[in-house]
Amino acid sequence: MIRRFWAAAGLAFVLAAGGAEAAPDVAKMTGGQLTAFARAMPKGGELHNHISGAIFAETLLAWAVEDGLCVNVKTLSVTPPCQPGEDLKPAAGIKTDEVLRAAMIDSFSVRHADFLDRSGHDQFFSAFGRFGAAGAKRDGDMLANVVDSLARQNTFYLEAMVTPQGVASRVKGAQVGWKGGDLAAQKAANTAAGLDALVAAAIAETDAMEARARALMKCGTPEALPGCQVTVRYLVQTSRVTPPEQTFAQLQMGVALIAADKRWVGLQMVAPEDHPLSIANYSLHMKMVAYLTDHGRTAKAALHAGELSMAYAAPEALRDHIAQAVRVAGARRIGHGVDLPLETGAEGLAAEMAAKGILVEVNLSSNDAILGVSGKAHPYAWLRQRGVPVSLSTDDAGILRIDLSHEYARAADEGATYADLKASARNAIAFSFLAGEGLWDDPGAYRRPAKACAGQVGKAEPKPGACADLIAASDKAREQWRHERLVAAFEAGAR
Template sequence: MIRRFWTGVGLAVALVASGAQAAPDVAKMTSGELTAFSRAMPKGGELHNHLSGAIFAETLLAWAVEDGLCINVKTLSVTPPCQPGEDLKPASAIRTDEVLYAAMIDSFSVRHAGFRDRSGHDQFFGAFGRFGAAGARREGDMLANVVDNLARQNTFYLEAMVTPQGVASRVKGAQVGWKGGDLAAQKAANTAVGLEALVAVAMAETDVMEARARSLMRCGAPDAMPGCQVTVRYLVQTSRAAPPEQTFAQLQLGVALIAADKRWVGLQMVAPEDHPLSITHYSLHMRMVDFLTDHGRTTKAALHAGELSMAYATPEELRYHIAEAVRVAGARRIGHGVDLPLETDAEGLAAEMAAKGILVEVNLSSNDAILGVSGQAHPYAWLRRRGVPVSLSTDDAGILRIDLSHEYARAADEGATYADLRTSARNAIAFSFLTGEGLWADPGAYRHPAKACARQIGKAEPKPGGCADLIAASDKAREQWRHERLLATFEAAAR
């Protein structure tokens, strides 16, 4: 066995005596080597990213100061501009009050275990309400922050979860009221009160958000930030912790928006899966998605399902959530999927997901912080062994104080090989909701390139003809071509 170093990254790579190049042995890397390795590795994309939860507390607090907001020192939350009083201080107070500043960072994150005697679950989900005012009207700033951080980690595709016209759509749903489960009547009533008129408003807001992000990153200028190179698509967040008529209205608006604007590519349902309304209406929600998307044939869905453990749900609830997301709602991807081994006929469900190519978005740090599920207790390795496609993602990087590279390093530290990490990166594009055919005939395995691009993947440019035509016509193939070129360059550094 010969030892060489990963040129430019300083990471050891094992080579067999015959001279054939072997995969880097991430299991033998030190913590520092693994950190550097994971940051340099092209990671394809990020499929499970809540934009509002992706921003670090320090950035949110800086925005609160800039916007003249206030801090409630009792609840450690940001409020709109206020008249300072006993419990209210201007946000600018954090500039001189180090104790308050540290407490606010603790309030907005899970860095302090047991903060204010809260569980990780309660601290995590409660943080959104405490920092929400700091991110209001800062969507473009958030987008710029997230994509630039991804680009600096050699990752150039993002599907961001955003809630378009969330309040307005819920108001429409409340106005209509619940029609007793007649979903066709519910849809018609929403249309009658002008729900679809919100599509144009949502598209205009998307324009504003992206223009702000491009401006902040100086896109098109000689000193443009790396984030300008990231391709972004959006998933419509809808709240499962709401009365059913409001959830349905959000979903219906999402379907209409996705049909009208190619930047919006899929549906999501968010909020704690163990919330009383989420539990009560779970099966109804799956039927809503099935009805509005024609079982995923007209609109794709990537649904949070199985973000549960026995600490937060009964055995009865752990038996069916993922199965219904797959079999009733027609979900193309599952977010979290932590309780899959506890579902009825878990092995059969995993085999079905493997056969259908239904990917699980794996969020290791999130599942540890919220559910206390980590290491051997996490199903990540179990899913891989059963051929279920998986891809690592962050969930809410700011609250968790991580980044995508951290999740790759953590996966390696918990037993994933370099081949597993590379497959995760490829899966993040192959199982994305980008339009068009892909570069691979066997997504998830990556042994057989599309016929048009055989023996060309990883090259600087495709040859004129079929492969070039495929890339020109397909958003997915174009992103895969870029990623494969980055990956080839990264791996060639070992030679």
């Protein structure tokens, strides 16, 4: 069936294992064929998405106009309500000033690698400060934008990285001060200072964000946008470039939020890993996560680690960041993982991650733009060869001017097979932090469905009984069932 459908499109095929079925040979597709194929392919979900960096510059500028903000024509940034000044102009001016509009889009993205003589690394990380004001009050708008884009790419699960009560938790930490590394004393002092009270405010923020997104997408009405079908969970972003007491307070509040609200499913640590504070405090941060989560037993963590290259960090910083995230902090997933082959005992660490099922969230375009690591230099193929589970994601699609389909097409262009892409999509749900038992007894291999659903995976509906009960009781199994149904339709040639 898949042979018949894709042959009609002029695509090449290779025999699957055993020669029983044919799979699309993505290596032989033209650019246009691969683009269309990747967009239509069910991609399961996205596990590494900072929604604040996922919005394209054009949308951010439109919001700046709507909200009456200004642009600084010298720094090419958006500012809050306009104040008198020769460098400030109402954002509305970009409607008629094409030169300014183009410069602002450049400022918010990496589309011109040599923009203002900055490296891709510096352009990427500094962009947040230039466009941040445009999205400061648009959390729900950003969420709607991201999930609707994913749905239109046949992708229906998202773990979004957001910073709930970020400033308030940092302020609490600063008020308490640093207790000299006594993490138990630090936690007790934060609790006594009322840190846990921020959880209710974070839940209210989440409710408001989701309500705004649903309203924008007209969910529950005949005009509902596709994004209404996307299941969303959230990862608590915490900053690794603040003083230790502030980072700890953010982490502590995040763990409490995860315990209180099932929509929040894990911790993350963000900001440049090569920043001096990140380097200096990296081991301390891993100990913080380990202490607050009981080595991942009471709360899960998906940590940015190994987003480094020798262009931006000294060799000693590349020796063990991923190892510490896995072995000290108890991370269930690693974001980026680019420097893993450079770590001490890399082969043993990769084998350990494969055995434990610790997934690497792979961000090809991001790693190219920020670190200059691409093609054969990227460890994506190396990880696959060693059995480390991997899943493709975008990181910050707006700054990079990509989408998830682009990353799948890029992976194929750089040597991934259809089987690799299919595994990436499945991994995005199997290794998600969704609650419940999975649909597969062998996540990563996908040869053994759960006994309750044997012989039913890919069907429109589960049979009444054990399989239907599993899917009804498990968020993860439910998303996997939906994905397998989409894959079956895709491979049969249905749209």
